[in-house]
Amino acid sequence: MSKTVVYEVNVMFGDCDPAGIVFFPNFAKWMDASSLNFFIQSGVPPWRELVKTTGIIGTPLLEINTKFLRPATYGETLQIHTSIEEWRDKVFVHRHLIKRGDELLCEGTEVRAFCMRLPDSDRIKAIPVPADIKALCC
Amino acid sequence: MSKTVVYEVNVMFGDCDPAGIVFFPNFAKWMDASSLNFFIQSGVPPWRELVKTTGIIGTPLLEINTKFLRPATYGETLQIHTSIEEWRDKVFVHRHLIKRGDELLCEGTEVRAFCMRLPDSDRIKAIPVPADIKALCC
Amino acid sequence: MSKTVVYEVNVMFGDCDPAGIVFFPNFAKWMDASSLNFFIQSGVPPWRELVKTTGIIGTPLLEINTKFLRPATYGETLQIHTSIEEWRDKVFVHRHLIKRGDELLCEGTEVRAFCMRLPDSDRIKAIPVPADIKALCC
Amino acid sequence: MSKTVVYEVNVMFGDCDPAGIVFFPNFAKWMDASSLNFFIQSGVPPWRELVKTTGIIGTPLLEINTKFLRPATYGETLQIHTSIEEWRDKVFVHRHLIKRGDELLCEGTEVRAFCMRLPDSDRIKAIPVPADIKALCC
Numbered sequence: 001m002s003k004t005v006v007y008e009v010n011v012m013f014g015d016c017d018p019a020g021i022v023f024f025p026n027f028a029k030w031m032d033a034s035s036l037n038f039f040i041q042s043g044v045p046p047w048r049e050l051v052k053t054t055g056i057i058g059t060p061l062l063e064i065n066t067k068f069l070r071p072a073t074y075g076e077t078l079q080i081h082t083s084i085e086e087w088r089d090k091v092f093v094h095r096h097l098i099k100r101g102d103e104l105l106c107e108g109t110e111v112r113a114f115c116m117r118l119p120d121s122d123r124i125k126a127i128p129v130p131a132d133i134k135a136l137c138c
Numbered sequence: 139m140s141k142t143v144v145y146e147v148n149v150m151f152g153d154c155d156p157a158g159i160v161f162f163p164n165f166a167k168w169m170d171a172s173s174l175n176f177f178i179q180s181g182v183p184p185w186r187e188l189v190k191t192t193g194i195i196g197t198p199l200l201e202i203n204t205k206f207l208r209p210a211t212y213g214e215t216l217q218i219h220t221s222i223e224e225w226r227d228k229v230f231v232h233r234h235l236i237k238r239g240d241e242l243l244c245e246g247t248e249v250r251a252f253c254m255r256l257p258d259s260d261r262i263k264a265i266p267v268p269a270d271i272k273a274l275c276c
Numbered sequence: 277m278s279k280t281v282v283y284e285v286n287v288m289f290g291d292c293d294p295a296g297i298v299f300f301p302n303f304a305k306w307m308d309a310s311s312l313n314f315f316i317q318s319g320v321p322p323w324r325e326l327v328k329t330t331g332i333i334g335t336p337l338l339e340i341n342t343k344f345l346r347p348a349t350y351g352e353t354l355q356i357h358t359s360i361e362e363w364r365d366k367v368f369v370h371r372h373l374i375k376r377g378d379e380l381l382c383e384g385t386e387v388r389a390f391c392m393r394l395p396d397s398d399r400i401k402a403i404p405v406p407a408d409i410k411a412l413c414c
Numbered sequence: 415m416s417k418t419v420v421y422e423v424n425v426m427f428g429d430c431d432p433a434g435i436v437f438f439p440n441f442a443k444w445m446d447a448s449s450l451n452f453f454i455q456s457g458v459p460p461w462r463e464l465v466k467t468t469g470i471i472g473t474p475l476l477e478i479n480t481k482f483l484r485p486a487t488y489g490e491t492l493q494i495h496t497s498i499e500e501w502r503d504k505v506f507v508h509r510h511l512i513k514r515g516d517e518l519l520c521e522g523t524e525v526r527a528f529c530m531r532l533p534d535s536d537r538i539k540a541i542p543v544p545a546d547i548k549a550l551c552c
Contacts, residue, residue: 013432014308017430018487023167023427028162040351048156062205065203068198155289156293157294161289168426212450301440301442344476
């Protein structure tokens with residue numbers, strides 16, 4: 001069984017749309033925050049520190065698949081249950097379950113890669129999953 | 139061949155993250171805007187008008203799958219090419235290609251349903267795709 | 277001394293801009309959330325409930341003045357200290373201090389009015405501050 | 415008379431809140447985008463270029479004062495009319511008028527400073543307004 005880290009979010013009025021429910025891209029924002037929190041809680045430094053020692057700028061997203069089961073609204077507290085479903089050579093697969101207590105609202109699967117900035121360039125490239133980071137997360 | 143409607147977006151500084159590139163949930167926000175624009179350009183009234191005559195509040199998202207191929211940054215102009223890939227009885231499938239001129243940056247597939255608010259309730263329910271709206275969009 | 281209610285926010289990666297610091301409109305979003313939280317904690321129902329019994333849709337903003345003293349970044353926890361500085365006949369003045377522990381990052385003053393939707397219209401109008409709501413907040 | 419540069423924005427569904435109107439922090443986001451556009455249109459390179467040659471990371475905000483006169487909603491096109499009201503030694507004052515055609519919706523005044531990153535540090539400091547940038551903007 002893989003480790004699961006839970007990140008809590010309070011839904012704000014400004015997260016909701018004219019239908020009165022969470023505007024769906026905010027679920028993606030919260031999965032992103034929960035992904036970063038997963039690494040921080042596992043002992044990985046924040047990206048702004050890690051880039052100085054390793055050149056790694058973070059884990060840009062390659063793909064995200066999301067299903068929406070129930071809406072949420074402002075004033076509610078949600079929990080994002082985040083784990084790593086699979087480690088491949090160059091990418092890893094995140095699994096996020098967004099819940100309101102026992103109710104499942106949204107489930108998402110992200111494919112991400114660790115990336116570095118190319119020297120003297122604005123471009124970034126994917127690198128193999130660093131073994132030390134992987135070890136921290138298992 | 140299905141109709142394609144193009145929606146243009148100017149990327150703002152505030153759309154970008156500490157890595158200097160578009161924060162990915164904004165691509166979802168822009169697909170949502172392009173979906174609405176698709177209906178408006180096809181002759182469907184905005185949701186705030188439609189709800190008064192039909193009770194339809196819009197087309198909430200059931201599922202979205204997105205692939206990210208290249209990043210974008212502020213100051214760039216992007217085009218979202220939006221079409222309807224498939225009409226089913228109760229849902230339809232949107233296809234969005236986000237391009238910067240000829241370059242494909244991101245592709246997304248959305249499953250959406252037309253929804254109404256239940257009488258005397260905050261709850262909403264999916265309804266069969268309205269034939270008149272479908273006719274406008276083909 | 278007026279009542280102060282504290283609302284806590286965890287700064288997310290997606291709240292930050294290419295300079296690596298909180299994109300300033302997010303401070304306004306958090307002040308708005310803290311304003312709503314102030315009323316909820318004082319016993320006022322959420323706007324979506326209040327509108328059904330009173331027609332009041334919330335407290336739209338008339339004016340906001342904000343000073344930025346220090347930046348914040350993702351991974352940090354901030355506290356928004358919110359009070360009501362002044363009640364006038366038709367408006368009230370909110371005071372928000374955004375802190376990171378003892379450090380003051382940002383201070384904001386908002387002028388807001390309670391508003392109702394005009395019957396059979398999309399337009400809204402300001403109403404005198406409701407005495408029962410004011411009583412709850414003091 | 416100072417130069418005025420106009421930046422156009424299409425209001426998206428996701429820019430609006432449960433009251434069906436633009437969530438006010440988005441006006442601040444658009445003023446920020448219009449400020450950057452003002453400099454770009456005046457011939458100043460984007461911040462990500464300027465930082466490489468001069469160390470200047472942009473023009474962080476020190477203060478913003480905003481008045482809201484009329485709401486806006488999705489599907490509308492707004493114009494942000496941006497000028498520089500005053501140049502002081504270390505700061506400058508931006509003036510933004512957000513209009514929908516002839517109607518004034520929102521007016522904002524920003525105090526900003528050009529800033530550099532301190533060597534070997536995450537901290538930034540304000541610098542005197544660069545004479546060459548000022549010359550481009552008049």
